Structure formats: structure tokens, C-alpha cells
Amino acid sequence: MNSPLPELFADTMPPVDYWSLRWTESEEQIIQVRQNVLEPTLRRLRSGAFITVLEGEGAGYGATCDLSREGLRTAALEAREWARASAPRALFEAQNLPRVDWRGVYTAARPWQSDVLADLIAALMETARKIKCHERIVDWQASVRLRHTRTVLCTSLGGKIEQEWTDLIPELVAVASNGVDTQRRSFGADCGRQGGLEQLEKLGFFSLPARIAEEALLLLEAPNCPAARIDLLLLPGQMILQLHESIGHPIELDRILGDERNYAGGSFVTLDMFGHYRYGSELLNVTFDPACPEQFASYAFDDEGSAAERQYLIRAGILERPLGGHASQTRARIAGVACTRAEHWHRPPIDRMGNLNIEPGMSPIEALVRGIEHGIMMDTNRSWSIDDQRNKFQFGCECGWVIKDGEVKGLVKNPNYRGTSATFWRNLRAVGDAGTWRVMGLSTCGKGEPNQTIHVGHAVPACVFRDVDVFSNA
């Protein structure tokens, strides 16, 4: 990694108590085939700098994509002005923000070459053709988004942290219609991960089109999901969403502190719960793991420079620590994790999930099914809604299967379920073993003011929940 920016910046900076500059550069390539037609390929090159100034009790920022000396100096002066303006009205003193005087490097990059794009286009065309296996498949697409990101955080104390990674998001979609009903099956939008094109083979991307097309067609003829209070077996394609919405967001410390109440919302979790609150059954173990190989949000340092390490957030069902970075931890006087992250150069870092995982249990998938007398198995999220305290939720999936007397019986369509976070996880009855555990990731987690979308990693096993309100609205 070789960025001249820190050196360029240092001598343009006006005198202040402390400054940091986070430079971010990304190259993104999107290739998408829809209905056997290659959509316009998209290549996006973005770079900019986020300058933070701490002066007295105030903090301010200036973000700019003008990386000329004059552009950086202007942004630094803007940051200083805002630091001075905010000082008498700041929510907390600037002393609570980290001041980085250490150095570090993280690299997980597998840059791709332009000349592989011709092969990738050909592979996606062939994959798309396989999805269109029947006249009832009315829409279909295959796509890959590749991204290479580099960041350098440098500070007035000589701190310098350089990080670099590549990641990708593959996606397959099949939409089937019989003129009366329309059903959709998809793969990949929840499978973002670090790495290069080799990840497509690892994910089985090229072997999946026939299966998703077949399942979309079968769903057209399937009965609707029955309405009942029964056991629910969630496969990883839905567990990722259940974890994200009803554990991840509620334990974000900035939400608990109230900063998100106007947009993303608050939380039913309160500061006094950490250390003793029973979030789930004894089978529930949740970790923050920034070092999980190939996971979407692996890194060595967060965007404020705090060193990241694996921590239990929920152990044997008991809530231990929140998702909160240095500033939130200092405000709340509670230990958290290094998870303060920004979408790109133009947004300030805030508390984020990073890699948030459920540890695998002991039960193979056969045992999970065998343990259910009457239940439903669901996979792949298609609808999500949860209240602003992250408690009352209603989720829907692309497909479900009836389980009767310990056996998977038949496919059902339009499955939904609802519950409340505060009680749902206490009904966790069984956790799948490592054979059911999948490393997944989402690129669309929205939060913050100004708004930010960020990528988060989730590794999850299949899980069984007792006594869930399951239904179809169709």
C-alpha cells in the first residue's frame, strides 16, 4: 500500500489539539446478466478523506473528495470550525474520543485483473441460461459485485493504520409465475465475503442456478404455510436476518445511549442489563469476531483506530457486552468491542456490527429435524419488519417446509412468523453443529444520521425455536 496523503496532509494542517485523517479508496466492478442479456458493466472508482479535529472540548469533521493540498486544507479548516462551534454544545467532551499513536497493518486483498472479466461475463451468461429452464421462469439474473478497498488512518500523534481488503457479493435470482401467482427464489445477496473470484466456487455459485429455478417453480404449486403456534427451524438464510435484526441492532451501544432514536431507533436493551440479563436460552452464544477468515467485515482496527479482537457478547444466554466502540464505551462506562466504522470517506464512524456470529452447537441438521414433532422449516429472508426498539418483529421467507414427526414433508409458500426479541431467543431449543454453520454477510445494513449503508458479516448455524406464531397472509 502506498498513499502519499499523510505526508501531503501533515504540513497543510492548522495547529489544533489533535487531528486524524482517514483516507479511503475503493474500486468496484459490477457485472450483471438479466434474462440472458449483459447489463452495462459498471466500474466505480471512489476516493476521499475524512478529517477529524479535536480542539478543547469540541470535535468536528471535514470530508472531501478534493484530495489536492488546497482541498485537504479547506476540509481541515472546516473541521476546526465545527470543533470550535460544537465545543460549548457538545454531547460529550472530545476527550472521550480516541487519540491514536500506534501503527498497524491489515491486508486481505486478492485484486482481480481486468482480463478475467471476459471469462466472468461468459460464466455469468452461462449461469443465467441455466436458470431459464422453463417457460414459467419470467425473470432471472446472475450477478457479481467485486470491490477492492484501501484505507489509511494517520494522526497528529504519528499513528498510522493501513488496511486493505477485497470482497464480493454474488447473486442469483429466479422469478416464476403461472399467471395467477408469482414466486421468487434467490441466492447470494446474504453471502457477501472477503476474497476474490475463487469464492464463487467455494459458495457453489455455478452449481446453484438449476436448484433455485426448480424451487421457484415448485413454490407456484405449493400450498400456503399453515397458521399455528409450532416449532420453527430456521436455516442460515433466515438465521442471518434473525440475528441481525433482533440481537445485532438491539445491542448496539449508540442505540442504547439514544443517538439513533430519530432514525434507526432505540433498543429494548438498557445499560443495566449487561452482565446478568438472560437474552436467550443457555444454548445461545454470540461473538464479535473480526478475525474470522474470509468473513465480510474482518479487520484488525476499526475506523477510529481501536484494535479489534474476538469477544463474547452473549455467553450461555447471558448478555455480557454491547457492540460499542471507544467513544460509546467511555460514555457508557462499559466494555465493548472495536466496531466504530464508516461507510466510506464521506461519513463519520459509528457503532456497527462488524462480524457478529452465533457459535455452532452440537446438533447435526438431521437431529434438529428429528427433534420436531410438528413444525416448519424456513429459509432465505424476503420480508423484514421490526419496531424501533427492536422488539416486536415480523419476518417472511422465500420458502418453507412442513416438518411432521421428525421428518421434512412438503414445501410451503409465503411463510411468515412473528414474535418479540425479548422472549424469542429464550425459546431457542436446539443449535445446529458446525456442519450447519455458514459464513455469510450483508451489504445493506442502514443506520446513522447522515445515513450510511455498510457491510456486516454473520456466521450462523441452523436453529430450532419453540412455540412460534407461524402463518401465511396469502
Place this chain on the structure above:
Amino acid sequence: MHDPRGQFESVRAMAATLTRTDEVCLLNFLGEDSDFVRLSRGRMRQAGHVLHSELRVCLIRDRRQTQGACTLTHDPTHNRSRLEKLFSELRLQLDFVHDDPYLLYATAVCSTEDNRHFDLPDSEHALTEILAAADGLDLVGLWANGTLYRGFANSLGQTNWFSTGSFHLDSSCHVDNGQSVKLGYAGQAWQSEDLRRAVGRVREHLEVLYRPPKALAPGRYRAFLAPQALGEILGLAGWGGFSLKSLRTQHTPLIKLMRHEKALHPSVTLVEEHARGLNPQFTSSGFPKPHAVCLIESGRSVDCLADQRSAAEFGIALNAETETPMSLVMESGRLPMSSDLLEELETGLYISNLWYCNFSDRHDCRVTATTRFACFWVEGGTLQAPITTMRMDETLYHLLGDGLAGLTAERQLIIDPGTYEWRSTTSMLLSGALIDGLTFTM
């Protein structure tokens, strides 16, 4: 000195020299110069400024096209270097890609200039007034203030320019029992009195919000959806609902409406009024937008939104930049607003805002969402108490169909406070809706 128009002209000239004679080049310029100040507990949380500009390039040779984008600096040498790299990469990709059957761009040159008038306040001064007016309140939210720029140019000689500026306080005030009410003030010229009036209305609502919340059992209730709440539902319905592509692939959530199997109430008319909106009147492929597109008239489906690709694929005229409404206007109804409306409601729920709308049955446009911000139980035509959070689950065909008791005569302009990547330019002009039998499930 920040000069977005000069920056655009500079990169347009550079692109002209980089475009070969056998190529066509389309450029789209996006610029923003905004202050963002986050507020929490009536104090400043994160305060700063963002200067952002990006050039999007579509390079076309014969029937092939590739697209790219790069951020811009104010140094012409840097920009030249970036554009050369981008053009080089796009040109390389033109060798790989296929002929695009849906390639479509404007060839009739139609240049325009649209600079909207605005008189923005100094952010620090405005925040001083806001925090003083909201003294004693637990205020949370975002102050955004600045200018937005959009430009289009092509190698055929067309140039379009659009600039606008606005401020937007999107915030809420919270009380200890978990209740809250929105405090919003947006515009293009600051009026202190407008802010004081908005804060005054919030303080009136807070008097009711301090009362013990009422917990309601699941069931069906007569309810009034304020324009903001109705906007959440129409925003979701518009997520593919009015899209030509979604219709032709039978995936639109409004498929029953579009096939005329179902209708909405005859009082429902929805129009995408491009000319009224906050967006440029040209598309990213250089076409002028039509004045308006009627989507629903007297409860029946009329037209869809067709973007550039759909227009080419399905052989009809382009009528939108995207197939999601960005300037949706509802024809007003006859119901009164304010206290007379509560008398019309008589007993039921007054819902100011909904949150996290999503489909619980897409095929029937059935929507679920939870209540949020200043939702009240009403009895005898007066606000009685705030309610605890409820989850609604209802089809649009009931909400704006057989369950619709009326729409308000007064409409509210709802400016999207969204700031994902750029400040949003989406808006809606909506009535409130009185509904008989709105279903709540938990």
C-alpha cells in the same frame, strides 16, 4: 473556491478530448456541498461538512456500452489523470461486452439550465436558534444544510444543469415513558417564526405524550393515517409497484390493480409529477422528463413508470429516471384537518408515523409496519393518551379501497430526509387517510 459548474465544464471538456470519433460519451455529474450536524439529547453529537462530487461516464461504441464513475477533485491535473484511467478501463471493457439490445440515449440535442432559488441560513446560527427554541426538550436528529448539483452532457453537444439548495431539520423529541414526536422543519429560506411554530406544535403534543400510554389489544380499529404515515405505505408500494419491468415480469406488488382485478377507492388519484418535484427535469441518458405521469386515476391503474432500459426493452416511451416514484402527488380529498378531523375519527387511533414497512404478502400488496412517533388513542373526538407500539398488517386494497372513509382536503409536502450517499431529492405531496377497520396483529 468551490465552483461545481466550473468543475463540470472542465471535466466535460476533458471527456470531449478523450472520446474517440467512433464513440459516444454520456456524462452525469453529481455534486453536494453540505453541513451535517447530528443532535442527541439537545446537544451536538457529530458536526461537520461534506464536499462531494462524482462524474459518471457511459462510453458507447456501436451497440456496446460500459459505465463507470470516479470522484473528482478541484485540481484539473488530478481529474485528467482519473478520467484517463477510467476511459482506458471502460474502453478495455468495450472489447469484452456484448451488443446491448436495450441501449437507448437521447440523440436530439436539448440543453437546459435550471438553477433553483434558495437563501440558506448559516448553519451555526440556525443551530443556535434550534437549540434555544427546543430548550428543555430531549431533541434527537440531524441538521442538513447545503447545495446539490446535477449535470448531464453528451458528446453530441447537449448540456443540462440543475442546482438547488435546502436545509432540513429532521428530528424528534422524546419523553421518559418512551414516547416521542417528530420535529421537522425544511425549506429554502430560513424563517425563525416557522421554526418557533413547529416547536410550539411539538410542545402541545408532548402534553399528551406524558400521559400513561394505552396498551390496545390486537384487532381492527378505525384509524387516521397522517400524511407521513401514508407516505411510508406508499413508499413501500412504490418499491416496484409502479415499475413497468415489475409489471411485465409479474412481480409488481400492485399486480391485481394493474390487471384491473382490483381497484382502489374512486377518490384515490396518484400522479408522478416530475415538474413539481425537487429533481432535475432531465434523465441520466439525456431525455427530458414528461411533465407528469398518471399512475392511478379514480382508483384504477393508468400508467407505469418506464426508465431507459424498460423503455427500450418493452418498446414504449421513457417517462422516468427510475421506476420508483420520486415526486408522487395525491389528489386531495374532502376531510378537514386538525380538530374537525378528530371529530370525524370520533373513536380510534391517530397514527402520525409508521415504521419499517414491508410486505407480508407481496402478491396482494399486504403491508406490515409498526406505529412510531406520536400515535394516540382518540375518544369522543379528543386525544386521550399515547399508545404502546402496535403492529399493523393490512392490504393496500383495504387501506385505500373498501376501508377508506376519506382523504383530507389539506395535503402535506413530505421531503425525504434521507442522506444515503447523497441528500435525497425525493418528495411526496399527500393527504391523510381515514380508515375503517385497520388490522393490528400485536
